[in-house]
Amino acid sequence: MKAIIFDMDGVIADTERAYLEACNKLLKKFGIEVNKDDWFNRYPGTGTTYILSTIFKENNIKPSEGLEYWLEKWKTEYSKFVKNGKIKPVKGFLEFNKHINALGIKKIIATGSHKKNAYLVLKTFGIEKEFEIVGLEDVTEGKPNPEIFLEAAKRIGYSPENCVVFEDAVVGVQAAKAAGMECVAMTTSMPEEVLRQENPDWLVKDYTELEVEKIV
Incomplete structure (x- = not known):
């Protein structure tokens, strides 16, 4: 039986829209806004540091407070969405999670975000x-460096070939493949045709289209 490595954002919880709204709330200070299409085509799975540093660079923004200050502000804004109950699980996840618990399947989360953010949602x-x-x-x-998935596999004591990664982003699928792991890609954040180009082992809309016994 294989182990499951879950990404967090867009795989366990529908968080991308909250991250976008929280980010745009900060960016108002600089007179800019990231549109929805640009966000979902470019940023899922890349992590907050990459996203904000890229936005600042492309808009020639050099805040005197430094990047870390604005990353903390972003986390604070995002946590408000979480605490207000605006973050919902991806369709079918809670039922799927109960099922793998009943089967005794080993699981772990490997997220490109900060652990504190993931913990708040869980x-x-x-x-x-x-x-x-x-x-x-x-x-x-x-990601797309496989380091995070290899570290996750190491922590639960499984070899890469005995792990299945659940992802929603191109860079995540690429990282899973680079780690030598099978991958379930979900179209919760990016278009099906974009994810299909990365040749995931399974491509689904959400957990309602999955049978865990056929994967692990």
Whole structure:
């Protein structure tokens, strides 16, 4: 039986829209806004540091407070969405999670975001004690580098070929493949035709289209 490595944003929780809204709230200070299409075509799975540094660079913004200050402000704004109950689980995830628990399948989260953000969301779903989280703080390279998935596999004691990654972003699928792992790609954040080009082992809309026994 294989282990499952879940990405967080767009795989366990529908968080991308909240990240976008929180980010745009900050960017008002600089008179700019990221549109929805640009966000979902470019940024899912890349991590907050990459996103904000890219936006600043492309708009020639050099804030005197520094990047870390604005990343913290972004996290604060995002946490408000979480605490207000505006983050919902991806369709079918909670039922799928109960099923793999019943089967005794090993699982872990590997997210390109900060672990604190992931924990806050899991807590609102009442499952924060079920998962170990490997986050941005635990690796030196973000996706599509496979480091985060290899670290997750190491922590649960599974070889890469015995892990299945659940992802929603191009860079995530690329990282899973580079790690030598099978991958389930979900079209929760990016178009089906875009993800299909990365040749995931399974391509689904959400958990309602999955049978866990056929994957692990």
